[in-house]
Amino acid sequence: MSDTPRFLRACRGEALDRPPLWLMRQAGRYMPEYQKVRAAAGSFMNLCRTPELCVEVTLQPIKRFGFDAAI
Secondary structure, three states: OOOHHHHHHOOOOOOOOOOOOOOOHHHHHOOOEEEEOHHHHHHHHHOOOOHHHHHHHHHHHHHHHHOOOOO
């Protein structure tokens, strides 16, 4: 097995043991950690315009569920 992350191997068209999965999430509905960051930002637009907060909420599902990548 390659040390290259699964997401990058899929992007390169390499064969994988299981197909990639695209998941679109709406964290505000159920993740308390997202709701906390969103409340601290003051508004969704402030959240979107603050790179550090965007990174934090983008990485939350990776930390919680072990996904391969996030956008």
